[in-house]
Amino acid sequence: MNKERHILLLFPHPDDETFSAAGTIMMHKREHGTKVTVASLTSGEMGRNLGNPHVANRETLPLIRKKELENACDIMGVDELLHLGYRDKTLEFEDVQTVATHLQEVIQDVDPSLVITFYPGLSIHPDHDATGAAVIEAMRKIPESKRPKLHTKAITANAADEIGEADIVYDIGDLMDRKLQAIDAHESQMQEVSAITKQKIDEGDEDTEAWIRYEEFWTYEC
């Protein structure tokens, strides 16, 4: 694992950062003391679930998801958490250059050596694709000599057919339990997914274990 000075995660919803890169950031921290900033574009207020039993209603969900993200970040050892104030499920309708200009400022303020986001067009949710596209535009606005590296996460089933296999694959091994704890912290959305995931891993389901254990990224040349 290459040494990184500072990693910036740019994701649209609370929980994207945990599923995509919990183990990766914890490994970087453990091996190299890397500083980590998470920037969440929205507070996930349109999330499908309210918990079971309900831990939120439509009015309280944005605050609860922010608190859940703080808890997940504490578990992952994140140093800094930024809320960028966009509305959930609307990113695809924002002007990409306007968002990109904002994200460029965020990237230049944080001054990371590595940015991680979604791969546009291969990330299932319109907010995911829109975030990836805006981050790439933001990176292109930064002079090449000052531009951090970019690693992207593709999650559609056909990703490898479209862009080849991921060039970075981390086996997060003994950090799986802490990643599952961080997933649990996103309680309002993830109770059911988390319970099923843990049950399947306990039962020896290899695909489920691999889904949690291996974190894959595609290096993106801007």
Ligand SMILES: [Zn+2]
């Ligand atoms: Zn998401």
